[in-house]
Amino acid sequence: xxxxxxxxxxxxxxxxxxxxxxxxxxxxxxxxxxxxxxxxxxxxxxxxxxxxxxxxxxxxxxxxxxxxxxxxxxxxxxx
Numbered sequence: 657x658x659x660x661x662x663x664x665x666x667x668x669x670x671x672x673x674x675x676x677x678x679x680x681x682x683x684x685x686x687x688x689x690x691x692x693x694x695x696x697x698x699x700x701x702x703x704x705x706x707x708x709x710x711x712x713x714x715x716x717x718x719x720x721x722x723x724x725x726x727x728x729x730x731x732x733x734x735x
Contacts, residue, residue: 681722682722683695683698683699683702683720683722684719685702685706685719685720686718686721687718688716688717688719693705693709699722702720703720706728710730717730
């Protein structure tokens, strides 16, 4: 029988990061399904990550946010 691990998983870490980003003024890049791709207090890095994902997977849906404020969306016409 497999014992449960006491170590945090990558999912746990991402959930903590998302919660921290929501409570602060961090910039977040997330996919259309709500999966967090990036969170930081550095706007230029967040914009670079956003541009990278738009370029890498142009059919995807991405949002660049600061808290609840939406700074950019991809594709541009959705809302």
